[in-house]
Amino acid sequence: MSNTMTTDNWIKVAQEADFATDVGGCIKHHNKHIAIFNINNRTEWYAIDNICPHKGQNVLSRGIVGDTDGEPKVACPLHKNAFLLKTGQCISDETTPGVRSYEIKCENGEIFINLTT
Amino acid sequence: MIRHNKKNIVVIGNGMVGCKFCANLIDQDEENQFEIITFCEEPRPAYDRVHLSEYFSGKSAKDLELKPMEWYFANGITLHLEDAVSKIDRANKTVFSKKGREIEYDTLILATGSAAFVPPIPGVEKEGVFVYRTIEDLDEMMAYAKNCKSATVIGGGLLGLEAAKATKDMGLATSVVEFAPKLMPRQLDDVAAHRLLQLIEDQDIKCYLNHITTAIEGDGKVEKMTFKGNDDLQTDMVVVSAGIRPRDELAKECGLEVGDRGGVIVDDNLLTSDPDIYAIGEVALHNNFIYGLVAPGYQMTEVVVDQLLGKEAKFTGADMSTKLKLIGTDVASFGNFEGTDVEHDTVVIDDPKKGVYKKLVISEDNKKLLGGILVGDASAYANCLMMYQNGTDLPENPMDLIQSGGGSSAVLAMPDETQICTCENVSKGDILQAMEEHDCCNATEIKNCTRAGSGCGGCVPIVNQLVKAKLKADGKDVNESICEHFNFDRIEMFNRIKADKIKTFEDLLIKHGKGSGCEICKPAAASILASLWNEPVHRFHNLQDTNDHFLANMQKNGSYSVIPRLPGGEVTADKLIVIGQVAKKYNLYVKLTGGQRIAMLGARVDQLPDIWKELLDAGFESGQAYGKSLRTIKSCVGQSWCRFGVQDSSGLAVEMENRYKGLRSPHKLKSAVSGCTRECAEARSKDFGVIATDKGWNLYVSGNGGMQPQHGLLLAADIDKETVLKYTDRFLMYYVRTADKLTRTSTWLNNLDGGIEHLKDVIINDSLGICDELDKQMEYHINTYECDWRAALDNKEFMKRFRSFINTDETDKTIQFEINREQIQPKMANV
Ligand SMILES: Cc1cc2nc3c(=O)[nH]c(=O)nc-3n(C[C@H](O)[C@H](O)[C@H](O)COP(=O)(O)OP(=O)(O)OC[C@H]3O[C@@H](n4cnc5c(N)ncnc54)[C@H](O)[C@@H]3O)c2cc1C
Numbered sequence: 014m015s016n017t018m019t020t021d022n023w024i025k026v027a028q029e030a031d032f033a034t035d036v037g038g039c040i041k042h043h044n045k046h047i048a049i050f051n052i053n054n055r056t057e058w059y060a061i062d063n064i065c066p067h068k069g070q071n072v073l074s075r076g077i078v079g080d081t082d083g084e085p086k087v088a089c090p091l092h093k094n095a096f097l098l099k100t101g102q103c104i105s106d107e108t109t110p111g112v113r114s115y116e117i118k119c120e121n122g123e124i125f126i127n128l129t130t
Numbered sequence: 131m132i133r134h135n136k137k138n139i140v141v142i143g144n145g146m147v148g149c150k151f152c153a154n155l156i157d158q159d160e161e162n163q164f165e166i167i168t169f170c171e172e173p174r175p176a177y178d179r180v181h182l183s184e185y186f187s188g189k190s191a192k193d194l195e196l197k198p199m200e201w202y203f204a205n206g207i208t209l210h211l212e213d214a215v216s217k218i219d220r221a222n223k224t225v226f227s228k229k230g231r232e233i234e235y236d237t238l239i240l241a242t243g244s245a246a247f248v249p250p251i252p253g254v255e256k257e258g259v260f261v262y263r264t265i266e267d268l269d270e271m272m273a274y275a276k277n278c279k280s281a282t283v284i285g286g287g288l289l290g291l292e293a294a295k296a297t298k299d300m301g302l303a304t305s306v307v308e309f310a311p312k313l314m315p316r317q318l319d320d321v322a323a324h325r326l327l328q329l330i331e332d333q334d335i336k337c338y339l340n341h342i343t344t345a346i347e348g349d350g351k352v353e354k355m356t357f358k359g360n361d362d363l364q365t366d367m368v369v370v371s372a373g374i375r376p377r378d379e380l381a382k383e384c385g386l387e388v389g390d391r392g393g394v395i396v397d398d399n400l401l402t403s404d405p406d407i408y409a410i411g412e413v414a415l416h417n418n419f420i421y422g423l424v425a426p427g428y429q430m431t432e433v434v435v436d437q438l439l440g441k442e443a444k445f446t447g448a449d450m451s452t453k454l455k456l457i458g459t460d461v462a463s464f465g466n467f468e469g470t471d472v473e474h475d476t477v478v479i480d481d482p483k484k485g486v487y488k489k490l491v492i493s494e495d496n497k498k499l500l501g502g503i504l505v506g507d508a509s510a511y512a513n514c515l516m517m518y519q520n521g522t523d524l525p526e527n528p529m530d531l532i533q534s535g536g537g538s539s540a541v542l543a544m545p546d547e548t549q550i551c552t553c554e555n556v557s558k559g560d561i562l563q564a565m566e567e568h569d570c571c572n573a574t575e576i577k578n579c580t581r582a583g584s585g586c587g588g589c590v591p592i593v594n595q596l597v598k599a600k601l602k603a604d605g606k607d608v609n610e611s612i613c614e615h616f617n618f619d620r621i622e623m624f625n626r627i628k629a630d631k632i633k634t635f636e637d638l639l640i641k642h643g644k645g646s647g648c649e650i651c652k653p654a655a656a657s658i659l660a661s662l663w664n665e666p667v668h669r670f671h672n673l674q675d676t677n678d679h680f681l682a683n684m685q686k687n688g689s690y691s692v693i694p695r696l697p698g699g700e701v702t703a704d705k706l707i708v709i710g711q712v713a714k715k716y717n718l719y720v721k722l723t724g725g726q727r728i729a730m731l732g733a734r735v736d737q738l739p740d741i742w743k744e745l746l747d748a749g750f751e752s753g754q755a756y757g758k759s760l761r762t763i764k765s766c767v768g769q770s771w772c773r774f775g776v777q778d779s780s781g782l783a784v785e786m787e788n789r790y791k792g793l794r795s796p797h798k799l800k801s802a803v804s805g806c807t808r809e810c811a812e813a814r815s816k817d818f819g820v821i822a823t824d825k826g827w828n829l830y831v832s833g834n835g836g837m838q839p840q841h842g843l844l845l846a847a848d849i850d851k852e853t854v855l856k857y858t859d860r861f862l863m864y865y866v867r868t869a870d871k872l873t874r875t876s877t878w879l880n881n882l883d884g885g886i887e888h889l890k891d892v893i894i895n896d897s898l899g900i901c902d903e904l905d906k907q908m909e910y911h912i913n914t915y916e917c918d919w920r921a922a923l924d925n926k927e928f929m930k931r932f933r934s935f936i937n938t939d940e941t942d943k944t945i946q947f948e949i950n951r952e953q954i955q956p957k958m959a960n961v
Pocket residue numbers: 142143144145146147148169170171172179180181182183213214215216241242243244262263264289292377380410411412413421422423424425427452453455
């Protein structure tokens with residue numbers, strides 16, 4: 014497996030250049046799928062669960078990214094439920110639970126996430 | 131000279147009205163009693179003078195022609211081209227022509243029209259002074275303009291502004307000089323004229339009002355103009371458009387009564403002072419009035435034809451409603467727009483910022499429309515004119531007529547039990563109740579409250595419409611914004627993208643929006659960008675729809691469908707084998723779709739490029755099943771095989787599918803072609819459908835299967851293939867241009883002001899003057915079409931997306947299948 018553990022809880026997941034600009038992508042860590050998004054021309058990075066709690070499919074990384082009131086969000090490609098990228102909260106439907114969000118950082122062209130957050 | 135027992139009808143002038151007269155008489159003369167001889171002074175048979183300006187924007191003289199030469203031959207009309215009548219001998223009922231012809235008549239029709247009126251300003255004879263009336267005038271103007279930098283039009287009326295627009299489009303710095311204190315003084319009130327002035331000046335045409343020209347000066351040719359009490363104006367050429375002067379010289383000479391200011395005097399029978407001579411069109415002076423428009427002239431032809439056939443008919447005046455056909459400027463007026471001499475009320479929308487002014491003059495009892503003016507947005511013109519001319523009762527709230535998007539009351543008329551969301555079983559009544567009890571005022575709030583739209587989402591557009599119609603009916607503000615990022619609707623977005631030549635979503639956001647967009651505005655903008663600029667470089671950058679993301683439809687478990695195009699539903703055995711091989715290799719589920727093609731389902735995102743490469747190599751191309759664009763054109767086998775077929779329906783379907791494939795639109799487009807009236811391809815349930823007839827094809831539009839089935843309406847009957855394509859081109863482009871996001875053609879037409887009649891008018895009669903542009907846009911689409919998948923496979927950045935994971939080459943094992951009826955089907959994880 015290509016993931017390397019660092020001294021703290023940060024996991025290096027991929028090169029920044031592996032991600033296409035301003036859309037999502039998915040990484041796999043053990044059996045977990047994490048959706049990673051970059052927006053505003055690669056200046057902001059976010060990580061949330063890839064699984065949509067509505068129907069349990071691993072698809073959120075393939076949704077359309079946008080914002081509501083300035084807060085970045087992604088709309089699920091299956092039924093357009095929307096989740097905030099910072100917190101994972103579902104904002105479109107009161108009955109759908111949110112997803113987990115994770116710390117993420119980009120250093121020297123490499124992307125790290127912290128799954129303990 | 132040949133004499134037979136038929137009556138000789140001699141028509142002087144083969145202009146718009148003269149030609150119409152011939153056509154009407156031929157149509158009605160069932161007993162073949164008349165022999166028609168017509169003199170045409172111009173070097174070509176009658177052409178569409180109303181659309182003369184299009185000669186500048188690329189229409190040929192041939193395009194403008196009303197009837198081809200063959201038509202005159204075929205109908206036994208003797209047409210003397212380039213030969214003017216020089217004398218009428220009433221005593222011997224004979225006309226003489228310049229070329230020496232001498233023809234006896236039983237009845238004479240004067241349809242000599244009018245000439246541009248050139249006021250006796252000193253210097254009008256100079257080189258560089260033109261009038262704007264015939265194709266020859268335009269040829270001369272174009273030749274002269276090559277050496278000019280500026281032009282000035284004398285006259286700020288309907289024609290003058292049209293001429294100004296033409297010189298502007300020739301690249302000349304253009305000014306308009308008007309002696310009245312406002313533009314179009316005969317058609318507009320003060321406020322409207324003021325708005326128009328802004329619109330015209332916005333197009334970089336300078337207007338000088340209150341300017342009385344005293345001389346045109348220059349050494350042999352035009353150099354400048356001088357005015358009474360105003361500064362001189364330098365200009366390289368002058369176009370005089372100061373009104374018209376009836377061509378009554380022949381009439382005068384033979385002693386017919388003419389008016390003081392010109393025009394052959396006619397009575398309600400349109401007879402001149404000689405009972406064997408009629409006058410029609412712009413030369414006729416009826417009730418001391420010259421009708422300078424074509425429609426009244428056409429009405430006159432009907433009256434005279436009826437009289438010749440011994441029927442009762444009178445001409446008692448006609449409507450002077452007009453719509454100015456300046457590209458980019460909507461101006462129209464009709465009826466008694468100033469409310470002169472009657473008790474009346476007015477309803478006004480005035481929005482100076484947008485340059486919009488709309489006024490309706492209504493009767494005191496609020497029942498009838500008496501007249502009106504529309505500036506800046508004349509979309510309601512057709513509807514208003516219809517109401518005005520038919521004397522139809524006004525809707526309860528006349529404002530609805532002129533509010534943008536007015537007329538969507540159809541949803542409101544549905545019974546309360548109508549089911550709107552089938553997934554969640556929510557009725558129209560439930561939604562209205564939610565609006566009332568919980569103050570819901572948009573689709574999202576309705577969804578949270580009633581769950582309507584939370585299933586497959588297919589009903590959201592109807593929910594939206596219903597909410598808007600209800601709010602409007604209650605007199606509440608309707609938010610027409612696409613979403614929080616753009617505070618205007620899709621049509622406005624289309625116009626802004628087009629006007630500012632915006633090529634990317636980011637650019638659009640910076641110039642006209644805020645924030646970073648969302649799942650609503652991104653697909654809407656992407657679709658518009660794709661329909662306007664089909665450019666490969668921008669295409670991938672702008673792909674914003676869920677399905678576009680991977681050029682495939684996502685299925686419920688996150689896998690994708692693969693659907694190659696099979697134009698007209700035809701496929702060779704060899705290609706069918708390739709589909710079988712691909713499906714087998716990648717273990718895909720295979721099913722025939724409702725649109726006569728083959729779907730392969732269950733592909734993982736990382737498999738898509740390989741699968742498509744194999745299909746492309748075998749000669750397939752993308753079926754765009756993922757896009758809001760043309761799906762398929764179903765067809766029956768038609769004449770080639772079927773015992774009943776009368777036309778080659780499969781052939782037409784293939785041709786149309788190849789023509790429109792890849793066209794991005796507000797919603798998906800489906801179509802079908804049937805080879806005879808038995809309608810096996812079910813064309814009337816499609817967005818556009820064609821059904822063969824003995825004489826050609828019938829074209830139906832805006833049908834729908836889907837959630838709210840409805841039959842397509844007949845747009846045109848018995849037309850040939852070229853016309854089918856032409857009308858379909860325009861229909862589609864007009865829809866792409868004016869429909870709201872995610873609106874199918876059926877809903878669009880149901881909500882279109884004026885409905886199918888308006889649509890016919892736009893597409894067939896070019897009532898908005900936009901056909902040329904629509905045609906060009908379609909041509910552009912056809913020329914720039916490229917298979918998405920072929921282009922995508924060559925695009926490295928785009929291909930980055932096609933991996934299950936970014937950090938490993940493993941495939942997504944959570945996508946699982948089980949076997950059912952010998953094929954795979956998604957095995958859903960339990961939530
Ligand atoms: C640029 C332009 C834009 C216009 N836009 C509009 C519009 O938007 N809406 C609208 O309703 N109207 C419009 N009009 C007006 C419309 O074109 C006229 O109302 C219409 O053409 C009148 O038809 P007619 O047959 O009476 O005259 P014409 O079309 O002028 O035809 C008369 C013909 O008779 C010929 N003729 C004259 N004397 C003789 C003779 N002695 N022997 C043989 N032939 C002769 C002339 O050469 C001419 O070809 C426009 C006109 C122009 C010039």
